[in-house]
Amino acid sequence: MKTIVRLTLVEAVRRRILWAFLGLTVVIALLTAWGFSVLIDSAQRHGVNDVQIEVGVSQILILLAFMFSFVLAMSAAFLGAPSISSEVESGVLLAVLARPLRRSELILGRWLGLAIIVVAYTAVAGVFELGVTKLVTDYLPPQPVPAVAYLAGQAIVLLTISVLLSTRLPGIAAGAICVVLFGLSWMAGVIGGIAAALNLPEVASLANGARYLLPLDGLWKGTVFSLEPPSIALLGQLVGGRGGQAVSANPFFATSGPAPAYLLYVALWVAAVLGLAIFSFRRREI
Amino acid sequence: MTDATAIETRELAKRYKETIALAGLTMTVPRGEVFGFLGPNGAGKTTAVKLLLGLARPTGGQGVVLGAPLGDLAARRRIGYLPELFRYQSWLRAREVLAAHCELAGVPSDRWAGQISSVLELVGLTDRAGDRVGSFSKGMQQRLGIAVALLGDPEVVFLDEPTSALDPVGRADVRALIHHLREHGVTVFLNSHLLGEVERVCDRVAIVDRGRVIVEGRIDELLGSRSVRIRVTEFDGKAEASLGRFGPLTIEGDWLTIRPVEAESVPDIVATIVAGGGRVHAVEPGRATLEDRFLALLQIEEALEAAKS
Numbered sequence: 001m002k003t004i005v006r007l008t009l010v011e012a013v014r015r016r017i018l019w020a021f022l023g024l025t026v027v028i029a030l031l032t033a034w035g036f037s038v039l040i041d042s043a044q045r046h047g048v049n050d051v052q053i054e055v056g057v058s059q060i061l062i063l064l065a066f067m068f069s070f071v072l073a074m075s076a077a078f079l080g081a082p083s084i085s086s087e088v089e090s091g092v093l094l095a096v097l098a099r100p101l102r103r104s105e106l107i108l109g110r111w112l113g114l115a116i117i118v119v120a121y122t123a124v125a126g127v128f129e130l131g132v133t134k135l136v137t138d139y140l141p142p143q144p145v146p147a148v149a150y151l152a153g154q155a156i157v158l159l160t161i162s163v164l165l166s167t168r169l170p171g172i173a174a175g176a177i178c179v180v181l182f183g184l185s186w187m188a189g190v191i192g193g194i195a196a197a198l199n200l201p202e203v204a205s206l207a208n209g210a211r212y213l214l215p216l217d218g219l220w221k222g223t224v225f226s227l228e229p230p231s232i233a234l235l236g237q238l239v240g241g242r243g244g245q246a247v248s249a250n251p252f253f254a255t256s257g258p259a260p261a262y263l264l265y266v267a268l269w270v271a272a273v274l275g276l277a278i279f280s281f282r283r284r285e286i
Numbered sequence: 287m288t289d290a291t292a293i294e295t296r297e298l299a300k301r302y303k304e305t306i307a308l309a310g311l312t313m314t315v316p317r318g319e320v321f322g323f324l325g326p327n328g329a330g331k332t333t334a335v336k337l338l339l340g341l342a343r344p345t346g347g348q349g350v351v352l353g354a355p356l357g358d359l360a361a362r363r364r365i366g367y368l369p370e371l372f373r374y375q376s377w378l379r380a381r382e383v384l385a386a387h388c389e390l391a392g393v394p395s396d397r398w399a400g401q402i403s404s405v406l407e408l409v410g411l412t413d414r415a416g417d418r419v420g421s422f423s424k425g426m427q428q429r430l431g432i433a434v435a436l437l438g439d440p441e442v443v444f445l446d447e448p449t450s451a452l453d454p455v456g457r458a459d460v461r462a463l464i465h466h467l468r469e470h471g472v473t474v475f476l477n478s479h480l481l482g483e484v485e486r487v488c489d490r491v492a493i494v495d496r497g498r499v500i501v502e503g504r505i506d507e508l509l510g511s512r513s514v515r516i517r518v519t520e521f522d523g524k525a526e527a528s529l530g531r532f533g534p535l536t537i538e539g540d541w542l543t544i545r546p547v548e549a550e551s552v553p554d555i556v557a558t559i560v561a562g563g564g565r566v567h568a569v570e571p572g573r574a575t576l577e578d579r580f581l582a583l584l585q586i587e588e589a590l591e592a593a594k595s
Contacts, residue, residue, distance in 0.1 A: 003389045007375065014377035091372035095434055098339045098367040099390035100359045285302075286341040 001105040001112070008083075008113025018117065021075065025125040029132045032064060036136040054229050057139045062227050062252050064129065069151050069220060070182075076118050076155040077178030080162030082171030083110045088286060089170070097286055104278045111163050111274060115156055122152040139229075146257065147226035153219045153266060158182060160270050161214065164277040167284060181214050189217030190251050215266045218258045225254035292317045292352060292442050292473035293338060299346035299497070300333050307333040309497035310347060315490070317441075320464055320474040322488035322505075324481065324580060330497040331477045332370055335444050338475075339367055352441060363392050366440035368431045370447045370477070376420030380411060380430055383419060384437060391438035405433040408463060424451040432463065443467060446477040461487050485509075485576040493580060495587050508579055513545035513572045514552050521564030528558055540567070 012018050036057065043053050084107070087093045097103065126148035134140045141147055158178055165174035192207030211217045258266075293315035300308040308330040315321045325331050336342040338349060340357020354361035374383045381402060388398040406412045409429040414422070422430065428451045435443050445464075449457045457480075464487045467474050478484050484491060485505065492502040501508065517540050526542075529535050532551050533544040544555065549571065556566055 003386055007378075007386060010382075011375065011377055091369055092375060094341065094369035094372050095367060095374070095387070095431070096390060097341055098362060098365065098369075099387065100362040100392055101390055102359070285343070286336065 001109040004101075004106055004109025005113040005116070008110055009116065012079075012113075012117050017079070018121070021121045022124065024071075025121075025128055028064075028068075028125075029128040032129060033132045033136050036060070036133060040137055051231070053137070054139055055231070057133065057137045058141065058227060058229050059252070061129075061133055061139075061141065062224055065147070065151065065223055065227055066220075066252065068125065068129070069154055069223065072118065072122060072151060072155040073158045073182050073216070074179065075121070076114070076159035077162045077182070078175050079114050079117065080111075080159045081166055081175035081178060083114060083163055084166040084281065085169060085171050085174065088284075093286060103282050107163065107167070107274070107278045107281055111160065111277075114159055114163070118155045118159055119152045122148055122155060126151065141227040142230055143226035143257075147223050150219045150222035150226065150258075154216050154223075156270060157214065157216055157219070157266065160273045160277075164273050164280065167277050167281040182216065184210060185214040185216040186220070186251070189220065192217075193250070212265070215262075215269055218262050219266065220251070221254040222258040224252060225257040228254065289353070290317050291315070291350075292319075293321075293350070293475065295334075295338075295347065295349040297347035298334070298337060298344050298349045300330070300337055300342060301345045306497055308337065308344075311494070311497065311499060312347075313492050313499050313502055315473060315475060317473050318468065318471045319489040320468050320476060320487050322484035322491035323475060323477045323494065324479075324484060324491055324576075325494035326584065327479075329494045331494060332446060333497075334494070335367075335446055335475070335477055339365065339444065363438065364441045366435035366437065366443040368428075368435040368443075368445045368448055370450070372431055374419045374427065374430060374434070376418065378419055379416055380406070380419060380422070380433075381415040383430065384433060387434050387437050393438050401437055401439075405436045408436060408466070409433045410459060425453060425456050428452055429456070429459075432460065436467075440472065442473045442475065444475045444477070447479065448476070449478070449480060449483055457483060481577045481580055491576070493583055495584055496591075500583055500587055505576070509573055509576065512547055512549055513543060514547050514555065515568075515570040515572060516542045516544075516555065516559065516566060517568040518542055518559055518564045518566055521559060521562060528562060529555060532558075 039056070039060070040053060043056065048056075084093075087096075093106075097106070126144070130140065130144050130148075158181075161181065162174055162178045165177055169177070188207045188210035192204055192211060195201075195203035195207055291314055293313070295311050295313055298308060298311040299306075311330070311334055323331055323334065333342065337344050338351055338356060340362070344356065349356045351358075352361045352364055378386070384402045384405065385398055388401060389395075393401055402415075403412070406415050409432050411426065411429050411433060414426065419427065419430065428448065432445070432448060435445065449460050452460060461483065464474055464476070468489075476484065476488060488505055490502070490504050491508060492499045494500065519540055521542075526535065526537070529542070529544065532555050533547045536543045536545075542559075547555075552569065552571055556569060559566055
């Protein structure tokens with residue numbers, strides 16, 4: 001398995017995937033710095049107070065995180081989608097699997113190598129973005145590390161499902177399905193919140209089921225909660241009742257982070273899907 | 287199966303839904319021999335190799351490679367494989383591909399450098415060891431594939447169409463390499479369409495058609511008897527009778543054919559004709575080629591199939 005992990009990492013470096021990621025991150029961080037400096041300058045000139053500026057910065061940061069979560073999820077999906085199928089199609093795996101290597105080791109090695117890339121990229125990009133924001137606006141979210149970790153978690157979830165699909169489907173088909181699943185999961189989160197606010201239990205439970213089928217929405221809410229200033233979360237809790245539920249339906253707002261039980265569920269989900277990927281690939285004829 | 291057997295299969299079969307890829311393969315490959323596995327396109331040759339390596343699961347029958355069931359992990363340490371349609375990671379250097387396969391094959395790390403240099407030299411790629419595989423021609427990729435198959439001192443090497451992308455020089459190199467492997471006691475399972483190549487390097491062949499072995503044996507036995515054709519003029523019937531001791535004689539115009547004949551008798555036959563006053567214009571020693579036998583066997587098979595249906 002160690003060989004497969006190493007080969008996956010070398011491939012990412014040699015094929016300039018990592019460099020492309022890092023280059024884009026630097027560009028985004030510079031644009032963020034410029035955008036924040038212009039906005040704060042303008043707000044201060046118009047007499048906006050510091051608390052309002054902090055709320056504004058946190059909301060923009062959440063929007064940036066949303067964009068970033070999309071980029072990360074797509075990157076993870078398109079790294080994972082061809083990870084097995086392209087090597088089956090090209091014949092690279094014929095010589096590899098004739099060696100004393102278990103198919104489970106191949107799947108776990110590929111997954112682990114790609115997960116290291118995704119997590120490392122998320123960490124570097126997160127530090128860049130939050131560092132630039134702190135430097136320009138003096139705002140640091142209350143929980144920067146969990147915020148980045150939840151983003152990485154979303155990418156891992158999508159990476160895992162893309163590896164599973166890659167054991168059976170061509171890369172393009174697996175990647176396209178991942179994009180659709182990502183969109184559906186995000187929509188399920190929004191619809192579930194709205195259904196709860198409008199007291200539509202059937203729709204809410206259906207949406208909730210979809211949220212558990214691909215557990216992205218809960219992790220996204222964790223990112224949002226970690227990036228908000230405490231005053232915003234407190235406001236949401238104070239509103240309460242139907243109004244509070246309506247506020248919760250907003251995908252860019254969260255009154256609490258994910259429960260430990262939910263995080264455990266996500267970990268088990270990842271393990272189960274990986275197990276399914278191994279089962280699927282063991283049965284595949286090369 | 288005995289220790290002298292490298293590969294043995296009994297009614298090994300593979301079916302993909304309605305398609306029968308291998309109908310029931312029964313064969314024995316002795317250790318240390320070069321075994322040619324021949325057949326027309328779609329006969330099930332590559333499927334058979336994949337089953338023997340554990341890359342595909344049989345739907346019937348059984349097989350043993352190096353005394354272990356098909357796909358056995360420990361046995362795979364002692365097996366080398368050059369696939370028919372393959373590619374290596376284009377972003378790796380040749381030396382890195384070989385190092386990765388040393389690691390996968392479980393070769394101790396202190397032996398990697400020696401093994402890599404040795405196989406690179408055997409396939410003539412020493413000068414290109416540091417180049418990216420993506421820059422290699424098809425022939426060079428095939429040479430690299432052969433080098434990969436030879437890592438880890440395998441006891442059995444499966445070569446699936448090893449010369450398909452090679453020029454005549456490359457083919458001669460592969461022939462020399464196969465001889466080298468045989469000299470070192472390695473069993474070579476050679477899957478090839480190039481019957482001339484097979485005839486030159488194999489000790490034993492199996493011809494497979496529609497997923498079944500239709501004939502298997504030593505190549506000398508398969509090719510059958512030798513003959514000689516001689517164009518003679520001014521040769522009378524009395525003298526012709528004197529040739530009977532060399533073998534059955536047929537005459538067609540100026541051409542005399544003796545079949546079967548001992549190869550060593552040919553100079554004596556010519557001397558007898560000349561002594562009898564005959565004028566020799568041409569001497570053509572002959573033998574059925576593997577291609578002749580291959581085509582004849584396939585025709586027989588087709589005729590039998592037609593008769594059955």
